[in-house]
Amino acid sequence: MTDLTGSELKGKVAIVTGAGRMRGIGRGTAVVLARMGANVVVTGTGRDPGTFPQDEKDAGWRDIHSTAEQVESYGVKALPLISNITDEDDVQKMVDTTVAEFGSLDIIVNNAAAPYGNDRVSVLDMRADVFKTVIEVKVLGTFYACRAAVAQMIKQGEGGRVVNLSSTMGKSGRANTSAYNAANFAVDGFTQALSKEVGEHAITVNSVCPGLTETSRLDPMGRTGRWDARIVEIPLLRAGSDEEVGELIGFLCSPRAGYITGQSLNINGGVITER
DSSP states (O other), X not given: OOOOTTTTTTTOEEEESSOOOSSSHHHHHHHHHHHTTOEEEEEEOOOOGGGSOHHHHHHTOOTHHHHHHHXXXXXXXXXXXXXXXXXXXXXXXXXXXXXXXXXXXXXXEEOOOOOSSTTOSOGGGOOHHHXXXXXXXXXXXHHHHHHHHHHHHHHHTSOEEEEEEOOGGGTSOOTTOHHHHHHHHHHHHHHHHHHHHHGGGTEEEEEEEEOSEEOGGGGGXXXXXXXXXXXXXXXXXXXXXXXXXXXXXXXXXXXXXXXXXXXXXXXXXXXXXXX
């Protein structure tokens, strides 16, 4: 079998949003893309170190700068950027800075999401501002980033890859997750529409729908009680890892996935098997 490590994406340039957490899909994806040979721009919100999980504090984790160091350990280049995905101008600046630094943009992975927590309540108890924040980060942020990135890819004329992070919550509603359900269903629909608009430019657009994944974003759930209740629903009887999700994203960004577009791909241990 041919070893493609470090060669499939050699010379390509990727942006991964929401990539600052030590245990996170953004970091896992950035590392996979780097291992495949891409230079990677890693973005985050500039989290207050005082809010870091204890394992990040113990490790001396430095948010997107530590992710960038992991990226560079594969012999490629990294650029850490603080970016507000809900600000249209800031998103355009993110893309412009990427092109100024690396000369092109070939891949964008839209992973940013609002924090887990106060959105996990019933509709009757949901505050409008909380619902709005979830939608702004997940839906508007994805829209802004896709629009800016795709415009650049079309300008370059060499195709491209767009991967939007959705969720099993974009496939099936659960009680007390209305905001997150609405956001992820929207991302999947947006992905389908965009794929049909840009296919003629050899740009593929897909969404990835993880189930329960071991990330610090889900730490508010704890690892007993609700967590265990979710685990027993999964045929494989375990949560996924950030780099397992990253491997699927890496495949979608590779030449091997050139004929896959407009899809919402599950990676959830079998808990949801329908489209």
